[in-house]
Amino acid sequence: MLFSQPTILALDFDGVICNGMSEYLATSWQTYGRIWGLETSEMPDSLGDRFSKFRPLIETGWEMPVLIRALILNIPETEITQNWSSVCQNILDRDHLTSLEIAKQLDGLRDEWIERDVDSWLALHEFYPGIVERLKGLFDSPTKLVIITTKEGRFVDEILNQQAIRIDRINIFGKEQKRPKSATLKQLIAQNQDEVIWFVEDRYQTLQKIVANPDLVSVKLYLADWGYNTARERQLARIDSKVKLISLVDFSQDFSQWDRDQL
DSSP: OOOSOOSEEEEOSBTTTEEOHHHHHHHHHHHHHHHHOOSOSOOOTTHHHHHHHHGGGOSSTTHHHHHHHHHHTTOOHHHHHHOHHHHHHHHHHHTTOOHHHHHHHHHHHHHHHHHHHHHHHHTTOEEOTTHHHHHHHTTTSSOEEEEEOSSOHHHHHHHHHHTTOOOOGGGEEOGGGOSOHHHHHHHHHHHOTTOOEEEEESOHHHHHHHHTOGGGTTSEEEEETTSSOOHHHHHHHHTOTTEEEEOHHHHHSOGGGTTGGGO
16 A cells, blocks of 8 residues: 555665765774774775675674674675675674674764764765755654664764754664664554554665564565665665665655655
8 A cells, every 4th residue: 555645754874864984984994993903093995995895784883893804804705795694793703702892892982083073073974965955844744754773873863963953862763772673663653553654774684674574564665775785685676566666866756756656
């Protein structure tokens, strides 16, 4: 069933609202240095491009320094692409680390950076074209905006405030919730049983998990083609009856236009 307008629009943050690739790389490199040690603070020339290439594999921020570790160790690209979860876990096991330890280092470094020089930290975040205007346009509309992200909510709040996008803190569901996005969507449904919920995410695997959950069949799902996903994932979305591939141009349009090729 198609609806012309959601009453709740739930958005992922990284890869949908904001492109923080420069910040991810800088923070992950510094975190890598703290955990594994660096002979020099200078980043290898090719690391940025390689890091960006594999960013679609990352589900949660703590994995980013581990990705750098995998690249520094020259683990074959096919192994990283096809078996990222195993590669990630093997690195943790070999170096006697936990995801919690790495996340604590990563978030702590971000907090220190914000405290020391918030402007330089914010400058590394780039909103996708038209996103700021689109979100501000929802302020006085019947659609309530909700953010569901694996990033710490306090960081999301800081970045949004930079552009005067003020969302009630209770409507930002970040990593501190300690639950998958599917569980947050279930909570929204339970608390808003008569509402129409749409969810925009840039990670196809996340949407697949939601599709597989029968409790979430009422949520309309969109894959952001401008985010951290691959050509193959976008092609899968094009033929997926449960997921709609959406472009930035589509996103800027009236909700009634989001599904125009399906009508």
